[in-house]
Amino acid sequence: MGKTYMVVAEVRGGSLRQVTLEALQAVSIAKEDGDSTAAVLIGSQITPLASELANYVDGQVFSIDHPELEIYNPEAYLSVMKTVFERVSPDVIVLGHTAQGRDLGPVIAAHLAAGQISDVTAMEKNSDDVLYTRPLYAGKAFEQKQFTGGIQVVTIRPNNIDPASAATSPAEIVELEYAPAGSLRSIVKDIVRKTSGKVDLTEAKIVVSGGRGVKSAEGFKPLEELADVLHGAVGASRAACDAGYCDYSMQIGQTGKVVTPEIYIACGISGAIQHLAGMSQSRIIIAINKDPEAPIFKVADYGIVGDLFEVVPLLTQEFRKVLAV
Amino acid sequence: MNIFVLLKQTFDTEERIVISNGEISDDGVKYVMNPYDEYAVEEALLQRDQHGGTITVVSVGPDRTAEALRTALAMGADEAVLIQSDGLEADEYTVSRLLAAYLGQQSYDLILGGNFSVDSGGGQVAVRLAQLLGIPHTSSITKMTISGPQATVERDAEGDTETLEVSLPAVFTAQQGLNEPRYPSLPGIMKAKKKPFHQMTAAELGVSDTDAAAKTKRVSLSLPPKRQAGRILQGDYAQQAAELVHLLRTEAKLI
Structure with a gap:
């Protein structure tokens, strides 16, 4: 049985973030014949983005569309991920090292008792292992890390890995329901967008x-x-x-x-x-x-x-x- | 209110990094409290001033970490706990497991930490801890107000500001701008010497080596390629501006 790779996509300002395509590229670097890929798209009114994302995914796109998911919330997003995990058990999960991915990565890693390598700037395949390069002291030094076993969570730094090119055939889109387990203990009351229209x-x-x-x-x-x-x-x-x-x-x-x-x-x-x-x-x-x-x-x-x-x-x-x- | 602050000791940010024998050399290096954790300690002090309670600072690290914990005590924290990591192959998974084992035995209302550490910088531990304890968290906060069992916080989300209401107990990580960390005062430093300081091992917390074994390992270390000084442009400002744009087009091919 091959491995299952999962990319958690990210939406910002109504568009797919470039780092999502970079995460998909990271998967194609690591992937071998017989492995499969799934992407997870979470947000509100994301139908067109799901079709766009599907063009880059050689596998399945899980789309979870709900007004409550417009803004990232760790509890809500974890409950979505749990729903996805009922369908597919990933071996490797890749996210962008962004405000959202930096937070959601460790949430998922702790939930799955998985290791995580954060803020990856380069990766290389070394026979069966993948070596991940990441900065120490903000880039005064670099380390290469690898996983010792278990489920793997990786966050990749934007702008460092080339974006993926289109898949040979678009992914199947699977829409899942958002069914929050009870009321959330943290709620976003307001958001001031100081950066709208600006480049991150x-x-x-x-x-x-x-x-x-x-x-x-x-x-x-x-x-x-x-x-x-x-x-x-x-x-x-x-x-x-x-x-x-x-x-x-x-x-x-x-x-x-x-x-x-x-x-x-x-x-x-x-x-x-x-x-x-x-x-x-x-x-x-x-x-x-x-x-x-x-x-x-x-x-x-x-x-x-x-x-x-x-x-x-x-x-x-x-x-x-x-x-x- | 029972407040816990997660601390890490790091190299001072002015330190250069030297690799010798495949390890980062700590020869002559000045260690400090991770700068982001200073905001967490300060916020704990401010909240304790308003709501009463005690502050316990907790770290997983080698013996030298005691110094950073004593700095926090000198700033005004009440107690310190050092969970020994000597001899442990520790990654973020390990550290969060140890902290969860310790905090699982405590009664807590508020847990604060830094947004990330300036050394390894993954920003995983506090978020993992919240999951392991089964409590909510908000990372990268720039403002905090506590009223009864609820905290209202502002979060920096890549420049946007989110306002959240979070029910306590909860974990929060501090971003720059949250407050102005104080310097330890001389009386504070004297008092810190008499404050309770607990040391414990993973085994004493009921965590076996295999339980907390790291899920990741380092295979190599390197320094980034050294940058060379380039060229200083000449002429009047208008000529220099024109030349720069020209060079970016022809030499760097970026415009």
Whole structure:
């Protein structure tokens, strides 16, 4: 009997998240002949997304559609997963290492008494075993891990594994009922979407990030304009967050988020070691800083020594020009 | 209110990582309380100030972990518990099993922890613990108000803010912005020396080695490739901006 792989898909802003396709790709890396794949899609009004997802899954898509499932809730989502487990017993479960997957992964792992390897950035098949690479100290070091047995839960970091391509034939869609077991002990009362329409920081291909040199909350304006032109996201250093220029949810570093975009533009960031841990795996790093001695220049592919308030608007203009063509 | 705080001791975030003999070297390394756990300790203190009760800080770790626990006592926690991990092959499964075995014998209203640890960073343990204890949890909270048997919390969900009502007992993990952790005061440090400090082993908690055996293991360690300093652009700002965009197109081929 082959193994059963299961991907827990994720919906954000009415679309399937890219990391779901990356999780499916992770499964195709690990999978062998005779293994099967299932995907689980949980949300509200997700019928079109189920058909979209089915195009990428060589197996079954379980779709659980209910108004109460619109926003992630660990108890509700676990009860859904239990319903799915009555149909299929997975050997390996893959989720995105996102706000949702980071939470749901360990919920499922504890429920199934399974091991979990979190925040995987690369994987490789080594005869029968799969070796999972993940960062330590936010990327100051990397470890390769493997499972010693039992059911396996894996969360993968967005933007690191290529997305899956379309399956040879679309998956069968199985709709399951949501039947919560009793009343929930935690209930979402309200949600303030500060990020609607914006690119998520950890998934952004381009990140424009500000540090102490940005000087104020208003100082982030030119960075936001540059990010908008590039369809990127805005991040910040710890110094900028501590100074109250921006929200902690924007912090990049060993405390805060780790990002691995194609292009990272550091504006007025000196490059403390704890910040470097959160961004030095970016493909191209650009540093803009007044201080030519700033450590950020030691890791930057391209550096501009100068005042970010003069340089950033010029860059925005320049990108606008070339992207308009 | 019986409050428990889950603690981990980690390298200071300013430390560089050195690998020697296939292990991460801790030679000369400064250890601190995991920064996210500081928020958890502070929140416990704030809640105890408002609602009364006791705070017990709990850690699974080697002997040196006692120092981080004493820091929490110096901040104002009442008791510390160190569950010895020496000689154990521990992963997140193991640690959560040990914590669940200990907490299963306690009476608790509120359990707080950090959102993740800045070393291995999986963010699994607190969430697993809630499942093992059969109580609800909310991760990554930035605000907490407790009224009777219910907590109202704000959760950071990738930049969006969710407001939740959660019935206690429950587990919460702290995100940055939850509060401003205090520094231990000198009298606090003196008092900490006299506070109850319990040590126990897995066996004493009724957990056998096979019960809590790790489900995952490390097979290798490496450092990321070192980045080279690139080039500093020249000319006036407008020229530099134009050159940068040109280089991104032609050299990096990203635009």
